[in-house]
Amino acid sequence: MVKVCGARTREDLRVLAGAGVDLAGVWCGVPGGHADLRPDVAAELLAATAPEPVLVTLRGEGLLDLVRRTGARRVQLHGHQPPNLVRGLVRAGVSVIKVLHLRGGRCLQEGLVPAYLRAGVSAFLLDAADGDRLGSTGTSADPALVAGVAARLGAPFLLAGGITPADRGRFSEVVAHPGFLGVDVDTAARDARGALSAARVAALVRGWAGARP
Numbered sequence: 448m449v450k451v452c453g454a455r456t457r458e459d460l461r462v463l464a465g466a467g468v469d470l471a472g473v474w475c476g477v478p479g480g481h482a483d484l485r486p487d488v489a490a491e492l493l494a495a496t497a498p499e500p501v502l503v504t505l506r507g508e509g510l511l512d513l514v515r516r517t518g519a520r521r522v523q524l525h526g527h528q529p530p531n532l533v534r535g536l537v538r539a540g541v542s543v544i545k546v547l548h549l550r551g552g553r554c555l556q557e558g559l560v561p562a563y564l565r566a567g568v569s570a571f572l573l574d575a576a577d578g579d580r581l582g583s584t585g586t587s588a589d590p591a592l593v594a595g596v597a598a599r600l601g602a603p604f605l606l607a608g609g610i611t612p613a614d615r616g617r618f619s620e621v622v623a624h625p626g627f628l629g630v631d632v633d634t635a636a637r638d639a640r641g642a643l644s645a646a647r648v649a650a651l652v653r654g655w656a657g658a659r660p
């Protein structure tokens with residue numbers, strides 16, 4: 448499975464669908480983010496069916512309201528949202544991907560994993576953090592650390608953090624894990640101007656296609 452983050456327009460979704468991407472991240476509630484959208488604009492993209500759209504947000508406060516306003520059916524929680532927020536979303540019929548941040552040789556939220564699972568999280572996303580920066584840090588996660596965390600998760604997971612088409616070999620142990628769902632990419636899907644590039648997205652899908660579950 449390949450997820451590409453930061454779709455801003457219907458044309459972006461068309462490019463991603465054409466390349467065979469499975470999930471498209473639509474940002475709302477990512478202050479200062481290069482692809483952050485107003486709730487009404489995000490709602491338009493979240494109504495699409497291919498690729499399957501995912502609301503990506505750092506929001507904690509007002510999250511349920513944001514989800515209602517955008518009509519999101521799937522949400523990726525980047526940040527430090529607690530398990531009770533996940534439970535509220537799941538009760539509202541939303542499928543939740545919770546990001547777990549990796550920094551300094553450890554997973555910052557590993558102690559909360561059982562509580563997230565009890566709250567009904569559908570999958571985790573393991574992403575490299577850099578200091579206080581979350582998301583698109585340009586930092587790649589350490590494959591051995593990811594493999595170790597994955598072995599203890601007991602749940603399906605996606606991998607993010609500066610992933611490129613050439614990284615599959617480096618993460619071979621992670622790819623072989625039965626819970627591995629695929630990769631989530633922002634930076635490597637874009638050209639020098641920061642626009643989604645059909646050629647780069649196609650290369651990502653080629654590089655990771657064999658890793659589809």
Ligand SMILES: O=C(O)c1ccccc1N[C@@H]1O[C@H](COP(=O)(O)O)[C@@H](O)[C@H]1O
Binds near residue numbers: 481504505582607635
């Ligand atoms: O990119 C950001 O600034 C960002 C901000 C807030 C939440 C998520 C963000 N990016 C996410 O980071 C991963 C990995 O991206 P990359 O391939 O390392 O550039 C992806 O989920 C982005 O949506």
